[in-house]
Amino acid sequence: MNVAAILKGKGRAVATARPETLLQAIVEKLTAKRIGAIVIVGANGAVGGIISERDIIRAVAERGAASLQQPVSEFMTRQVVICSEADTLDQLMATMTAGRFRHIPVVEDGALVGIVSIGDVVKHHIAEVEMEASALRTYLLAG
Numbered sequence: 001m002n003v004a005a006i007l008k009g010k011g012r013a014v015a016t017a018r019p020e021t022l023l024q025a026i027v028e029k030l031t032a033k034r035i036g037a038i039v040i041v042g043a044n045g046a047v048g049g050i051i052s053e054r055d056i057i058r059a060v061a062e063r064g065a066a067s068l069q070q071p072v073s074e075f076m077t078r079q080v081v082i083c084s085e086a087d088t089l090d091q092l093m094a095t096m097t098a099g100r101f102r103h104i105p106v107v108e109d110g111a112l113v114g115i116v117s118i119g120d121v122v123k124h125h126i127a128e129v130e131m132e133a134s135a136l137r138t139y140l141l142a143g
């Protein structure tokens with residue numbers, strides 16, 4: 001199972017915003033879309049950062065509610081770890097575990113083509129494990 005197969009199932013839509021977007025608008029978008037992170041893109045569409053609910057919790061804890069009136073660029077993570085469509089489920093799980101984050105944008109030839117969350121990873125991992133168990137049961141019963 002690779003990233004291309006995951007995107008085939010979930011689609012390629014990615015919630016994005018520009019760096020100058022106020023944090024308040026980011027909070028509203030996260031809530032409306034029921035998601036945990038938004039990819040921040042520059043004028044050319046290139047990935048410039050990522051903001052997740054964790055960043056917003058930290059911003060409010062450290063700088064108070066006034067941070068909601070600041071641009072998201074103040075609080076986003078700038079060094080974004082990305083993946084490509086050829087990457088495997090196992091690679092994504094290892095990257096998320098090592099980096100302690102739950103979202104990975106998918107980039108091909110510099111263009112944002114999707115995003116994979118830990119929810120997608122867990123869902124496909126469970127499906128893979130169930131398929132393996134079913135194949136093993138069939139094999140044992142045939143013997």
Ligand code: AMP
Pocket residue numbers: 036037050051052053054055076077079080081082100101102103104105
């Ligand atoms: P998350 O677990 O996705 O809510 O993110 C936890 C922290 O990691 C936050 O500070 C995010 O900005 C950051 N983060 C999320 N995804 C990535 C990523 N793909 N690359 C680098 N940092 C990330």
